[in-house]
Amino acid sequence: METEKIFISADRRAKIIAWIVIVIFFLIYYTVMAMLAPAKKMETLRREYGYKQDVNNPTDDRIFTDSTYLDLLHKKSFLQSRVTMAATDSIYLSISLPDSTLKLEISGVTVHRAQIRRINISTLFSGSDNYIILSMLSSPLTISRNFSSIKKEPLMIRMAPKDTSEYVPDIIPDTADYEPVNYIMEMDNGIRLHIYQEDKLKPGDGLYRSLFDIYHRMRYAAKIFLRVITFRVPEYQPYIKLRIPRSDAKIIYRALPEKGQIALYF
Amino acid sequence: MKIPDDGFLKREVFRKGFNRLLILIAAISLLAFLLYCVPALQEVPFTGKIIITNSDELKKDVLYKKQITLIKRDIQRLSWRYNSYTSGQSYMVINTTDNLFYLYRNKKLIRQGHCSTGSFKMLKTEEGRSWIFKTPKGKFWIHGKTENPPWRRPDWSFVEEGLPIPPQDHYSRWEYGVLGDYALSLGDGYLIHGTIYKRFLGMPVTHGCVRLNDDDLEVIFNTLNIGSKVFIF
Numbered sequence: 411m412e413t414e415k416i417f418i419s420a421d422r423r424a425k426i427i428a429w430i431v432i433v434i435f436f437l438i439y440y441t442v443m444a445m446l447a448p449a450k451k452m453e454t455l456r457r458e459y460g461y462k463q464d465v466n467n468p469t470d471d472r473i474f475t476d477s478t479y480l481d482l483l484h485k486k487s488f489l490q491s492r493v494t495m496a497a498t499d500s501i502y503l504s505i506s507l508p509d510s511t512l513k514l515e516i517s518g519v520t521v522h523r524a525q526i527r528r529i530n531i532s533t534l535f536s537g538s539d540n541y542i543i544l545s546m547l548s549s550p551l552t553i554s555r556n557f558s559s560i561k562k563e564p565l566m567i568r569m570a571p572k573d574t575s576e577y578v579p580d581i582i583p584d585t586a587d588y589e590p591v592n593y594i595m596e597m598d599n600g601i602r603l604h605i606y607q608e609d610k611l612k613p614g615d616g617l618y619r620s621l622f623d624i625y626h627r628m629r630y631a632a633k634i635f636l637r638v639i640t641f642r643v644p645e646y647q648p649y650i651k652l653r654i655p656r657s658d659a660k661i662i663y664r665a666l667p668e669k670g671q672i673a674l675y676f
Numbered sequence: 677m678k679i680p681d682d683g684f685l686k687r688e689v690f691r692k693g694f695n696r697l698l699i700l701i702a703a704i705s706l707l708a709f710l711l712y713c714v715p716a717l718q719e720v721p722f723t724g725k726i727i728i729t730n731s732d733e734l735k736k737d738v739l740y741k742k743q744i745t746l747i748k749r750d751i752q753r754l755s756w757r758y759n760s761y762t763s764g765q766s767y768m769v770i771n772t773t774d775n776l777f778y779l780y781r782n783k784k785l786i787r788q789g790h791c792s793t794g795s796f797k798m799l800k801t802e803e804g805r806s807w808i809f810k811t812p813k814g815k816f817w818i819h820g821k822t823e824n825p826p827w828r829r830p831d832w833s834f835v836e837e838g839l840p841i842p843p844q845d846h847y848s849r850w851e852y853g854v855l856g857d858y859a860l861s862l863g864d865g866y867l868i869h870g871t872i873y874k875r876f877l878g879m880p881v882t883h884g885c886v887r888l889n890d891d892d893l894e895v896i897f898n899t900l901n902i903g904s905k906v907f908i909f
Contacts, residue, residue, distance in 0.1 A: 433706075437706075437709065440710075440714070441714055441717060444714045444717065444718055445717055445718060445720070447718060448718055448719075468739070469739070469743065470734060470737060470739060470740065472729060472731050472734045473734065473740060473743060475726065475727060475728055475729040475730075475731075476728070476729070476730055476731070476734060476735075476740075477728045477730055478730075478744065479740075479743065479744060479747070480726075480728075482744065482747045482748060482751060483747065485751050486747055486750050486751050486754065489751060489754040489755060489758060490754055492758055493754050493757050493758050496758060496761045499814050499815040500814060501813060501814060501909050514909055516814065516815050516907045516909065517761050517815050517905075517907075518758055518759070518760075518761025518762045519761070519762055519767070519769075519905075519907055521769045521771075521907050521909050522771065522909060532719060533719045533720070533721045536721075536726065537721060537726065538726045538727070540726050563796060563810065564796050565796050565797075565798050565808065566795075566796060566797050566798065567797075567798045567800060568797050568798065568799055568800070569800055569801075569802070570799055570800060570801045570802075570835045570836065570838070571836075571837070571838035572802075572838060573838045574837065574838045574839060575838070576838050577836075577837045577838040624711065627711040627712070627715065628711060630715065631710045631711055631714070631715075634714070635710075646718060657774070660773055661771065661773045661774065661909070664772070664773045665772075665773070665813065665909035667813075
């Protein structure tokens with residue numbers, strides 16, 4: 411009886427150890443694959459936006475480490491992107507990280523300005539391949555998907571009365587309605603723009619923001635997981651996380667079209 | 677059969693509880709690793725940070741000077757082009773989220789205040805007709821200006837009140853005095869006009885038009901011309 415117990419216990423322990431080893435190996439594999447993703451993304455960008463030497467007009471490579479040239483390139487890229495967007499009738503967003511400002515613009519006219527309170531961006535933007543990033547940003551970023559805690563258009567459906575006896579005049583809308591404002595806009599080139607409300611106006615605002623963030627971290631992790639288990643390097647999505655006042659966040663989200671465009675200066 | 681003593685049962689309960697706690701800790705650690713550590717590891721600078729050399733030798737190079745001149749010229753050209761979009765004439769900006777308006781002349785803000793914009797209500801009939809009452813967003817311009825405008829009631833105005841829809845030329849379609857003293861047309865039936873429901877200014881209550889109080893409306897009517905731009909966001 412005692413021997414059987416010892417045997418079961420040893421068998422169980424071996425199984426547990428085997429599982430632990432499998433999980434550790436998977437985690438190492440998962441981490442390595444996930445860490446390969448940024449390099450793969452950079453390689454893709456390099457192929458698309460990398461500098462191509464002109465045989466007739468060669469450029470000294472040292473120019474890409476010259477602050478004057480890079481500053482001018484930043485300005486040019488941002489302006490180029492805004493000029494493209496201003497040519498349309500649509501509402502677009504200009505983000506200037508050095509000034510900590512977000513501007514909603516229509517045809518070159520600033521219609522709303524917001525102050526950024528906190529900035530957190532991917533290291534991709536401060537990497538050594540600044541030229542590639544700036545070339546990419548010289549065209550506007552187009553939103554491909556929105557994930558938000560508020561509705562873009564808060565439609566309320568009302569059935570028409572059958573006759574005058576059923577008619578009820580409109581009551582004053584409830585402007586005290588409160589929802590925390592947090593959203594993520596995924597761009598066509600994989601960049602994610604997170605805009606979270608900075609102010610904690612009601613108890614639970616901080617918790618809502620954390621839950622929203624955790625939910626989208628899980629979505630990102632699930633994407634990585636699905637690629638990794640099929641032996642493919644996952645897609646890396648650089649991020650820009652901004653915290654702004656709630657009212658500005660709401661205005662910007664409601665104003666931008668579903669497939670709106672964004673210019674970035676960093 | 678041997679009955680286990682009390683101490684043995686306590687140890688078993690403790691062991692099971694401890695195992696569950698270990699599993700819970702392991703699951704939370706695993707989740708934290710996947711959600712926070714892996715994305716953080718992805719942000720480890722993989723190509724190194726940019727190193728600014730600002731080589732003096734390069735600055736003296738003719739090709740470098742040429743590149744800088746070219747890029748400066750591009751920036752100047754782009755700035756000029758971008759500024760050409762900005763209207764020097766009078767224009768109006770309407771914020772539909774907060775129901776506010778701003779009036780500009782020579783790029784300077786000359787008046788601001790409350791307005792009312794679309795309610796985002798969708799009116800549906802049992803026959804399947806529907807209307808969405810929202811103010812369109814984007815760039816518009818003033819198509820026409822009217823003093824003492826009459827209101828020609830559209831179909832939804834009758835449907836909303838449960839009334840039968842009269843023929844297009846019926847006298848009951850016309851109402852006077854409800855749009856205030858002035859109206860500025862934005863096209864497609866959308867107007868900037870006055871209101872008799874002044875207590876609703878600053879709220880989203882309209883059927884898509886922009887309502888203003890009498891004083892603001894008068895200033896706007898006198899400032900904006902046909903062709904003036906209206907930016908709605």
